[in-house]
Amino acid sequence: MKTKHTLTIQEAATLLRSGEVVAFPTETVYGLGADATRDTAIEKIYAAKGRPGDNPLIVHIGDVAQLDQVVSELPDRAKKLMDAFWPGALTIILPRQEGVSDAVTAGLETVGVRMPSHPVALELLRAVKLPIAAPSANVSGRPSPTTAQHVADDLDGKIAGILDGGAVEIGVESTVIDCTTDPPVIFRPGGVTKAEIEAVIGPVVMAQPVKNADFAPKSPGMKYTHYAPDAPMAIIQGSDAFFQRVIDDAQRAGKRVGLLVTEEHRATYTADVILTCGNGQEPLSIAQNLYAALRAFNEHDIDVIYSESFADTGLGEAVMNRLLKASGHRVIREDLNQTEGDM
Numbered sequence: 001m002k003t004k005h006t007l008t009i010q011e012a013a014t015l016l017r018s019g020e021v022v023a024f025p026t027e028t029v030y031g032l033g034a035d036a037t038r039d040t041a042i043e044k045i046y047a048a049k050g051r052p053g054d055n056p057l058i059v060h061i062g063d064v065a066q067l068d069q070v071v072s073e074l075p076d077r078a079k080k081l082m083d084a085f086w087p088g089a090l091t092i093i094l095p096r097q098e099g100v101s102d103a104v105t106a107g108l109e110t111v112g113v114r115m116p117s118h119p120v121a122l123e124l125l126r127a128v129k130l131p132i133a134a135p136s137a138n139v140s141g142r143p144s145p146t147t148a149q150h151v152a153d154d155l156d157g158k159i160a161g162i163l164d165g166g167a168v169e170i171g172v173e174s175t176v177i178d179c180t181t182d183p184p185v186i187f188r189p190g191g192v193t194k195a196e197i198e199a200v201i202g203p204v205v206m207a208q209p210v211k212n213a214d215f216a217p218k219s220p221g222m223k224y225t226h227y228a229p230d231a232p233m234a235i236i237q238g239s240d241a242f243f244q245r246v247i248d249d250a251q252r253a254g255k256r257v258g259l260l261v262t263e264e265h266r267a268t269y270t271a272d273v274i275l276t277c278g279n280g281q282e283p284l285s286i287a288q289n290l291y292a293a294l295r296a297f298n299e300h301d302i303d304v305i306y307s308e309s310f311a312d313t314g315l316g317e318a319v320m321n322r323l324l325k326a327s328g329h330r331v332i333r334e335d336l337n338q339t340e341g342d343m
């Protein structure tokens with residue numbers, strides 16, 4: 001299939017209405033959209049991404065009037081969250097409506113729904129007038145795309161077109177919260193923080209990360225490898241001297257080492273390749289640059305990537321969640337006297 005790289009909003013809407021798959025910008029990451037009510041359209045998303053069929057998709061709407069088509073119940077706390085955070089980076093899991101394709105929900109009785117705030121996404125959704133299922137527009141397992149070029153790198157030739165809206169604003173995906181339980185559970189930290197949510201509906205629970213693929217979590221996406229660069233990665237926790245010692249040990253063992261650090265630490269360490277992602281004092285700047293940096297490592301000849309551990313408060317909670325997944329939860333800690341051999 002020839003992918004059209006310069007879709008207008010109207011062209012993208014026409015393709016979506018005819019059952020095709022197109023990538024479009026949202027404020028979090030680029031999404032890969034298709035008509036959420038049409039099985040054959042949704043199957044094209046799974047095929048293009050190589051996504052496991054048991055990992056459900058998020059449905060995007062441009063108007064709350066579309067909610068009736070997607071969800072069958074709207075608990076009060078979900079309504080409050082919508083009023084507070086929509087349009088925006090919050091996906092709410094609710095009991096599903098019949099008309100939503102079974103392929104979207106992967107057979108679950110629930111569906112995740114969100115109204116994105118990106119003006120291009122909103123205009124597109126309002127032009128299409130259909131609920132649009134859209135996972136992140138990357139090949140399954142790779143970092144999510146934060147530019148149209150990332151989408152093209154992964155999906156050129158596999159999708160009908162790309163709507164280019166420039167670089168995204170947040171850089172990590174939406175927060176996913178299950179409002180079918182009391183208290184609600186955050187399945188995935190993201191663009192809206194736990195503290196912001198609790199200020200609106202009171203205490204919520206953060207689901208524990210899943211490290212073992214045999215265990216069936218309530219949110220299927222939690223069990224898959226995600227956001228990973230090609231080279232194995234580990235997070236280093238300890239002093240600057242410890243970090244450098246881990247690097248030196250790997251180089252002595254013949255490995256070429258890539259580092260992911262904040263701008264202020266660019267000159268702190270020596271390694272084969274050093275890539276930076278934002279300013280340590282500003283979690284948003286790290287979120288905005290994280291996936292591009294993870295992708296950029298694939299352009300370099302390296303055998304291992306070591307990353308700094310970033311602050312995990314506010315948006316940093318989502319950043320560290322993605323970094324842990326990208327590294328397969330490999331953390332090398334000075335306080336436990338760990339070495340790479342312990343990974």
Ligand code: TXA
Nearest residue numbers: 028030031056057110111112135136173174219220221
């Ligand atoms: O920011 C975002 O959320 C982006 C943009 C494009 O909107 N989309 C996105 O979609 O990140 P995706 O498919 O990459 O991640 C959706 C996550 C997965 O972890 C999936 O398992 C979970 O949401 N999810 C979707 N529906 C669910 C459901 N009914 N129950 C539990 N988890 C669900």
Ligand code: MG
Nearest residue numbers: 135136137144
């Ligand atoms: Mg994704």
